[in-house]
Amino acid sequence: MVTADTIAQKLTEELIPNEIDVKDVSHKHAGHAGWREGGGTHFEVTIKAAVFANKSRLQRHRIVNEILADDLAKSIHALELHLSA
Numbered sequence: 001m002v003t004a005d006t007i008a009q010k011l012t013e014e015l016i017p018n019e020i021d022v023k024d025v026s027h028k029h030a031g032h033a034g035w036r037e038g039g040g041t042h043f044e045v046t047i048k049a050a051v052f053a054n055k056s057r058l059q060r061h062r063i064v065n066e067i068l069a070d071d072l073a074k075s076i077h078a079l080e081l082h083l084s085a
Contacts, residue, residue: 002040002071002074002075002076003024003040004022004023004024004043005022006071007022007043007045007068007071007076008020008022010067010068010071011045011047011064011067011068014067015047015049015051015063015067016049016050016051017047017048017049018048018049018050019046019047019048020045020046020047020048020049021044021045021046021047022043022044022045022046023043023044023045024040024042024043025042025043025044025080026040026041026042026043028042040075040076041075041076041077041078042076042077042078042079042080043076043078043079043080044079044080044082045064045079045080045081045082045083046082046083047064047081047082047083047084048084048085049083049085050085051063051085052083052084052085053085054085055085057083060081060083061081061083064079064081064083065079
């Protein structure tokens with residue numbers, strides 16, 4: 001199971017952010033598609049990083065999705081992303 005700490009570690013190593021906050025918000029989605037008992041399925045991610053400068057919203061999301069590709073394929077059902085430079 002993926003944890004918020006694992007996601008934060010992967011993103012921190014790759015993006016070297018000024019700010020990062022990763023919250024497991026799976027409890028808000030109980031009973032919805034992709035939800036599992038115990039959490040680890042739905043996350044809210046806020047990152048402020050220089051790598052996002054001059055990137056479109058779509059480009060920023062693709063960067064994060066590429067870093068977390070394995071987790072998205074296996075255990076993460078949803079990411080709510082708030083990304084800025």
